[in-house]
Amino acid sequence: MWTPCGMARMRPHSSLKQEFLKEWIKGLQRCSFPKKSILERKKAIKLSADIAMASARNGTTCWSRALISSAARDGSDNNHLVKQILGPESDRPAMENKAPAREASVCKKILKRSCRIRRRGRRKCGAAAAAPSSIAKHLVKKRRQILRSLIPGGEFMNEICLIEETLDYITSLRVQVDVMRSLATASVRGTE
Amino acid sequence: MSSRRSRQSSASVSRISDDQIIELVSKLRQLLPEIRNRRSDKVSASKVLQETCNYIRSLHREVDDLSERLSRLLATIDADSAEAAIIRSLIM
Numbered sequence: 001m002w003t004p005c006g007m008a009r010m011r012p013h014s015s016l017k018q019e020f021l022k023e024w025i026k027g028l029q030r031c032s033f034p035k036k037s038i039l040e041r042k043k044a045i046k047l048s049a050d051i052a053m054a055s056a057r058n059g060t061t062c063w064s065r066a067l068i069s070s071a072a073r074d075g076s077d078n079n080h081l082v083k084q085i086l087g088p089e090s091d092r093p094a095m096e097n098k099a100p101a102r103e104a105s106v107c108k109k110i111l112k113r114s115c116r117i118r119r120r121g122r123r124k125c126g127a128a129a130a131a132p133s134s135i136a137k138h139l140v141k142k143r144r145q146i147l148r149s150l151i152p153g154g155e156f157m158n159e160i161c162l163i164e165e166t167l168d169y170i171t172s173l174r175v176q177v178d179v180m181r182s183l184a185t186a187s188v189r190g191t192e
Numbered sequence: 193m194s195s196r197r198s199r200q201s202s203a204s205v206s207r208i209s210d211d212q213i214i215e216l217v218s219k220l221r222q223l224l225p226e227i228r229n230r231r232s233d234k235v236s237a238s239k240v241l242q243e244t245c246n247y248i249r250s251l252h253r254e255v256d257d258l259s260e261r262l263s264r265l266l267a268t269i270d271a272d273s274a275e276a277a278i279i280r281s282l283i284m
Contacts, residue, residue: 050255167220
């Protein structure tokens with residue numbers, strides 16, 4: 001299904017499911033459940049699911065690091081709950097920014113190269129850069145901005161990183177939804 | 193969507209970047225349920241981005257709904273290891 005297109009972090013679907021489930025159960029067990037209201041419990045379930053989804057990536061993607069670091073940031077909502085879910089310091093997934101520096105410099109090189117190409121192209125087109133193409137470009141730019149706001153850490157990514165991260169993020173979201181849905185249907189069957 | 197506009201916006205995407213971006217965008221298209229079902233190969237970058245954003249938002253909503261459902265369902269189940277192990281075996 002997934003070809004290893006040079007990205008070592010691509011993993012088969014089922015092992016990602018199991019990784020997510022393992023992390024999610026770990027996180028859930030760390031929350032103290034019984035006394036809370038439905039809303040509190042929902043928050044805990046959702047938060048531990050998001051953190052589990054990010055932890056399953058083990059610090060190999062920008063979005064997963066951004067998700068965990070923004071959740072664990074002091075002063076954020078549910079900070080104490082997040083710390084509970086993440087557990088002791090030794091257990092926490094990688095959050096350090098060593099990899100992004102490397103990725104960022106590679107991205108910058110590609111961006112510089114593509115800016116040069118764009119400038120060359122624009123010189124050739126000259127007067128042909130009429131209203132329709134700039135409207136289309138503006139639309140694409142606006143949509144890209146929206147996408148950036150949807151992906152954790154998207155504001156810091158350039159175009160190529162953004163699309164790569166989007167692919168990975170969507171895959172992880174689908175795994176998260178699949179596992180949660182299976183659990184919901186299994187629970188219903190169990191209580192009937 | 194006029195074909196001219198879609199040609200121009202996809203031209204702007206390929207002009208800005210390498211073949212790598214085209215490859216990534218095509219992978220993105222494969223993930224999106226709505227676009228995958230369309231026969232046409234000419235899907236503009238703007239459309240792909242729009243469908244991507246819609247898809248991500250719908251996935252977020254689904255996670256939210258499922259969290260709520262699970263919160264109600266798990267009312268009687270403690271998150272201790274015995275029950276969690278049973279649930280784990282139900283899913284695998």
